[in-house]
Amino acid sequence: QKEVEQNSGPLSVPEGAIASLNCTYSDRGSQSFFWYRQYSGKSPELIMFIYSNGDKEDGRFTAQLNKASQYVSLLIRDSQPSDSATYLCAVYNNNDMRFGAGTRLTVKP
Amino acid sequence: DTEVTQTPKHLVMGMTNKKSLKCEQHMGHRAMYWYKQKAKKPPELMFVYSYEKLSINESVPSRFSPECPNSSLLNLHLHALQPEDSALYLCASSQDRTSGAGGADTQYFGPGTRLTVL
Numbered sequence: 001q002k003e004v005e006q007n008s009g010p011l012s013v014p015e016g017a018i019a020s021l022n023c024t025y026s027d028r029g030s031q032s033f034f035w036y037r038q039y040s041g042k043s044p045e046l047i048m049f050i051y052s053n054g055d056k057e058d059g060r061f062t063a064q065l066n067k068a069s070q071y072v073s074l075l076i077r078d079s080q081p082s083d084s085a086t087y088l089c090a091v092y093n094n095n096d097m098r099f100g101a102g103t104r105l106t107v108k109p
Numbered sequence: 110d111t112e113v114t115q116t117p118k119h120l121v122m123g124m125t126n127k128k129s130l131k132c133e134q135h136m137g138h139r140a141m142y143w144y145k146q147k148a149k150k151p152p153e154l155m156f157v158y159s160y161e162k163l164s165i166n167e168s169v170p171s172r173f174s175p176e177c178p179n180s181s182l183l184n185l186h187l188h189a190l191q192p193e194d195s196a197l198y199l200c201a202s203s204q205d206r207t208s209g210a211g212g213a214d215t216q217y218f219g220p221g222t223r224l225t226v227l
Contacts, residue, residue: 032214043199043218044152088151092214099151 003027004091006100014108019076021103023089026070032092033065033072037085038102044088047074079107112136113219115200121225124190130222132183132200140206141183142216143175144199152199158183159206190226197221 003026013019021035032051036044050056050063050072062075072091076083084107089100113134122128132141140159144152156175157165163175172194174186183200201216 034215036218041197041223043197043221046215046217049215090216097154097214097216101151 004089004098004100006087006089006103008101009104010106011103012106012108013079015079015081017079017107019079019083019105019107021074021076021087021089021105023072023074023091023100024070025072025089025091025098027091027093027098028067028070030067030070030091030093033063034090034092035061035063035072035074036088036090037083038088039085047087076105079105081107081109083107113200113202113217115198115219115222117222118220119223119225121227122187122190123227124192126190127186127188129187130185130198130200130224132185132202132219133181134202134217134219135181136202136204136217137180138202138204138217139180140203141177142201142203143183143185144201144218146197146199146221156185157206164206187224190224192226195224195226197223 005024034049035047038044048063050065056063060077064073086102086104088102091098116131142157143155146152154167155169158177161177172189176184199221200219203216
């Protein structure tokens with residue numbers, strides 16, 4: 001079974017703090033990794049994708065990938081109340097996209 | 110432009126009704142997907158079309174019937190649904206289904222259709 005695991009949370013951080021979201025995956029052959037944000041009742045919105053080991057930064061968001069540890073994370077700097085949502089980790093390998101259950105993030109003003 | 114559109118936004122239907130969900134993208138993507146999402150759960154893949162051909166059917170009941178009339182359109186025909194089929198139905202598209210660097214397998218989601226089966 002190809003698994004993608006996330007801490008369901010809820011994760012609560014104060015406004016302006018760094019939020020750290022983690023994801024592990026079991027399929028060592030996985031090639032592409034994605035983070036989606038989903039507000040309640042809305043569809044998933046792509047935040048970032050990452051393919052290579054290391055860090056990838058886009059504005060306040062940094063994705064980190066460690067294929068040896070089968071671990072991918074998302075850091076959100078200067079968290080805002082508008083970042084409060086469920087964050088879905090998705091892992092792709094040869095025509096098969098698997099989603100984690102999502103981590104619910106709450107940013108408190 | 111990374112827009113995927115879906116209609117209708119909301120749909121209420123009885124168990125004997127026949128209805129269709131529609132999805133459209135004009136990004137030149139050649140892969141399109143149907144997902145089902147229940148509350149507080151991740152999206153579950155139902156069907157995948159690649160170059161207008163059905164390539165994955167994740168053991169979905171026959172009361173769900175997908176159709177891909179052309180590379181921009183994807184339909185999901187519904188017939189004799191059950192109340193447990195009530196969910197958010199999401200359409201997504203990607204450039205193609207090849208994994209690897211470049212983002213070709215990045216999936217972009219439409220806003221979804223909220224389906225309620227009475």
